[in-house]
Amino acid sequence: xxxxxxxxxxxxxxxxxxxxxxxxxxxxxxxxxxxxxxxxxxxxxxxxxxxxxxxxxxxxxxxxxxxxxxxxxxxxxxxxxxxxxxxxxxxxxxxxxxxxxxxxxxxxxxxxxxxxxxxx
Amino acid sequence: xxxxxxxxxxxxxxxxxxxxxxxxxxxxxxxxxxxxxxxxxxxxxxxxxxxxxxxxxxxxxxxxxxxxxxxxxxxxxxxxxxxxxxxxxxxxxxxxxxxxxxxxxxxxxxxxxxxxxxxx
DNA sequence: GTATCATATCAGTGATTGATGATACGATGA
DNA sequence: TCATCGTATCATCAATCACTGATATGATAC
Numbered sequence: 001x002x003x004x005x006x007x008x009x010x011x012x013x014x015x016x017x018x019x020x021x022x023x024x025x026x027x028x029x030x031x032x033x034x035x036x037x038x039x040x041x042x043x044x045x046x047x048x049x050x051x052x053x054x055x056x057x058x059x060x061x062x063x064x065x066x067x068x069x070x071x072x073x074x075x076x077x078x079x080x081x082x083x084x085x086x087x088x089x090x091x092x093x094x095x096x097x098x099x100x101x102x103x104x105x106x107x108x109x110x111x112x113x114x115x116x117x118x119x120x
Numbered sequence: 121x122x123x124x125x126x127x128x129x130x131x132x133x134x135x136x137x138x139x140x141x142x143x144x145x146x147x148x149x150x151x152x153x154x155x156x157x158x159x160x161x162x163x164x165x166x167x168x169x170x171x172x173x174x175x176x177x178x179x180x181x182x183x184x185x186x187x188x189x190x191x192x193x194x195x196x197x198x199x200x201x202x203x204x205x206x207x208x209x210x211x212x213x214x215x216x217x218x219x220x221x222x223x224x225x226x227x228x229x230x231x232x233x234x235x236x237x238x239x240x
Numbered sequence: 241g242t243a244t245c246a247t248a249t250c251a252g253t254g255a256t257t258g259a260t261g262a263t264a265c266g267a268t269g270a
Numbered sequence: 271t272c273a274t275c276g277t278a279t280c281a282t283c284a285a286t287c288a289c290t291g292a293t294a295t296g297a298t299a300c
Contacts, residue, residue, distance in 0.1 A: 009215065010150060014143040016211050021138030022288075023131045030130060039247055052289060054248055064218030073246050073297040083214040090210060091136050094203040095129065098184030142258075159277060172259060174278055193267040193276050 019063045020087070024048055025056045032066060033085050036078035139183045140207070144168055145176045152186060153205050156198035 006012075020026050027046045031037065037045065043053050057077060060066045065084055069076045079085060126132075140146050147166045151157065157165065163173050177197060180186045185204055189196045199205060 008150065009212075010147055011143050012215060013150075013208070013211055014141055014146045016215060017137045017146065018141030021134055021141035023134040024288075026134045026137065027130055030128065030133075040245095049290070050247075051249080051291075055288080058248075070297095075247065080218060081214060083210055087207065087210050087214065088133070090203055090207055091133055092129075094201060094207065095132060095136060098200060144258075160275095169260070170277075171261075171279080175258080178278075190267095195277065 016063065019060060019065055024052065025060060028053065028056055029060065029065060029079065029084065030088065032077060032079050033088065036076045038074040038076055042077065136183065139180060139185055144172065145180060148173065148176055149180065149185060149199065149204065150208065152197060152199050153208065156196050158194045158196055162197065
């Protein structure tokens with residue numbers, strides 16, 4: 001895959017984006033933009049299973065996108081940095097103009113089938 | 121996976137981030153931040169195979185992150201919007217502070233093994 | 241101490257991803 | 271026209287991902 005040295009930190013940057021590149025994780029992060037929530041509150045808000053939310057939170061936490069604050073037997077999660085919010089806001093702004101393209105994108109990052117072709 | 125209605129466009133946003141969430145694609149996009157390039161120039165710059173670059177460009181193009189401009193038998197690619205550059209710059213800024221966490225992140229978006237655990 | 245609640249971890253699995261090599265397509269120049 | 275260059279597409283495949291269900295851990299209440 002090359003990038004053995006990766007002096008530009010490309011792999012790390014890619015990881016950050018991939019952290020936000022899953023609907024479930026993004027749903028969690030997006031929900032947290034409204035303020036800190038516990039795991040069970042996130043489970044309710046997102047409709048995902050508890051173990052699924054916990055797994056994704058583990059990823060987001062490891063990646064530094066969210067921080068965890070134990071409160072008794074609950075754990076309160078919040079976005080780790082305002083720039084996480086900014087990142088999503090910027091993406092939304094961009095999507096306002098190129099959304100159609102993204103909808104039609106079926107290569108990689110696809111929903112149904114790989115390497116789908118565009119209109120013939 | 122829920123998100124049947126997706127009134128917030130979460131799946132689309134996730135796709136956008138995932139478009140940037142692969143080292144090869146990010147390498148291409150990052151290279152294009154320096155200015156428009158043809159496919160073969162991108163092949164040289166990234167060290168990826170021609171078919172691989174072309175496939176990723178197809179994804180990025182479909183997603184609206186880059187635009188293609190045929191020039192004879194070459195095709196010139198460029199970032200479709202300044203905000204694509206801003207998005208990466210913002211991510212870099214964020215990474216300057218949370219990079220360590222991302223390095224250590226081995227869940228999903230992982231490099232070696234799935235659901236890797238943090239230090240025992 | 242025991243029961244219960246909240247969260248985290250684990251094993252297993254189907255589906256998706258990203259890469260490769262071969263090939264097709266289209267445009268240019270000889 | 272033919273050869274060649276530049277790009278796109280295709281088939282295939284190993285590796286990874288995200289999910290589920292079960293279980294472990296840890297904290298509070300009784």
